[in-house]
Amino acid sequence: MKEFKYVVTDPEGIHARPAGMLVKAVKEFSCDIKIAKDGKAMNCKAIFGIMGLAVKQGEEVTLTFDGADEDAAYEAISNFMKENL
């Protein structure tokens, strides 16, 4: 299992559109990907789960990757977060 911590810099936080983009990105991978804030973990492949966390700018989220292609997923998604969120 791999883990990635990230502090969101997008002023709007992870709102609907970015959440949608994130879902699109993680769905490329078969491993289990979760996103957590304040200990509350949600399935990162489900948009309502991510939106439900209501992540705002400056808040830290933890992504975990667990499964066959976890290395590739970790690489791609951590880059995605840095570029887009």
Add this chain to the structure above:
Amino acid sequence: MQIYQGKSVFSGIAIGKIRVYKKNERQVKRVKVENPDAEMARFEEAKAKGIAQLGVLYEKACKEVGEANAAIFEVHQMMMEDDGYNESVENIIKSQGVNAEYAVATTGDNFAQMFSAMDDDYMRERAADVKDISERLISILNGDDTDASLNDEPAIIVADDLAPSETVQMDKDKVLSFVTVHGSLNSHTAILARTMAIPALVGTPLPLDESVDGKLGIVDGSDGTIYVDPDEETLAAMQKRRTEEEEKKKLLLTLKGKENITLDGQKILLYANIGNIKDLAAVMQNDAGGIGLFRSEFIYLEQDHYPTEEEQFRIYKQAAETMAGKRVIIRTLDIGADKQCDYFEMEKEENPALGCRAIRICLTRPEIFKTQLRALFRASAYGKIAIMYPMITSVGEVRQIKAIVEEVKASLAEQGIEYGNPEQGIMIETPAAAIISDELAKEVDFFSIGTNDLSQYTLAIDRQNTKLDPFFDPHHPAILRMIRMVVENAHKAGIWAGICGELGADQELTKEFLAMGVDELSVSPGNILPLRKIILETNVAEYKAGKKC
């Protein structure tokens, strides 16, 4: 005649029959089913149809209102595919042995409630998205594949509120305008309406009953009024205004999408001047090739504190992204003279037009300037931003600016913050800058001639003083010669030169500017298409020859 006042989302005039639009709020009944698996299959089938419908809507919206605004339908698709949502539907169908409609309605309500309870305005509004996708699924399950059917004569649609999918699905030939009781100026619906260029009002407190339904109505988008059962006088006045606007629209249709090229093949760029991020829709509608003057002052004037880097970054990024690769020329802070801002605590000046304004403030108070530059350089990573510095009078000032820019870039790099590499140009709006434009041209990427200030400084006429109007000649040869000189000097140094003052929109001068070789005219959005018409009808070589004889 009844008159109601709302907030205008988009201007224009619509006259026609009012139709009160009611959602197909069907009562969803809870029905026991024999075979939950068959019910699950029905749900899966409806979901596949719903996702396909949203795909069609996405494509339609992409064409009509651009990708950024269409993204909401992609988000809706993902919501329909959301695991939690689907598990909840499945769970209700299987554990309770009930119909899919009921399971979807209940799940939709639960999820909507989760959003409504959130401590965040933006997220609260998302409850509407959940309801929207649930409504769609229920419609499909009920066998209504087409919703929002408006098959009668064109009408003014009046509703409590409209979901974005509802406004896009409406056949626009049948919608003259829409007016909602709720909805904010920044809701998806409002943004879509602006981009679709339909006169529309939100927040209009009118009754949704027979006192309105079926009556003749007039929507005046310029001041946010709807007249129900108008008297003859009002009707006649509005019809006249509508005719005028329709003529403008016709011109727009024939000229949209055309290149700005003269009969003998000379091209010129037609850009738009904007004073607020809200004007972006007008820029798109009028087919501007870019933004030639984005007056950043509004960000300062609308606030009671210095706007932060993040606040500015967001606005610049939005402009860059919306224009999607087209040039966006943002002018740095131009406060002072007739534009004052209390929290700047500027000293009172004898002669503010010749006082501490624009770049002079930025160079004396670099901390304000640096904040704006950081935001601009960061936003440049998201599109084709160009930065333009106002009120330049000397080469020294340009070098001072460059030194500050280098500091800003170095600190961004050090902090590992991404930034772009925008073009940097200056306004030519003082006679001094015009006269030394050969030297200035070596320092910058472009010139934009600000004819308003250039005229007032050259002719020594205060443009606020109407008593001086008889002395003011906007076509004064001194000004035209200066413009010609500036353009020539720019071209000698291999840079481009445009005009962003009021003179740029002066149709009597368009041919002259083409003859001078001006590369760009930046005008208010409404002037773009009329200018394009002139350009398309002009033969520059003939015009030049005609002037000589």
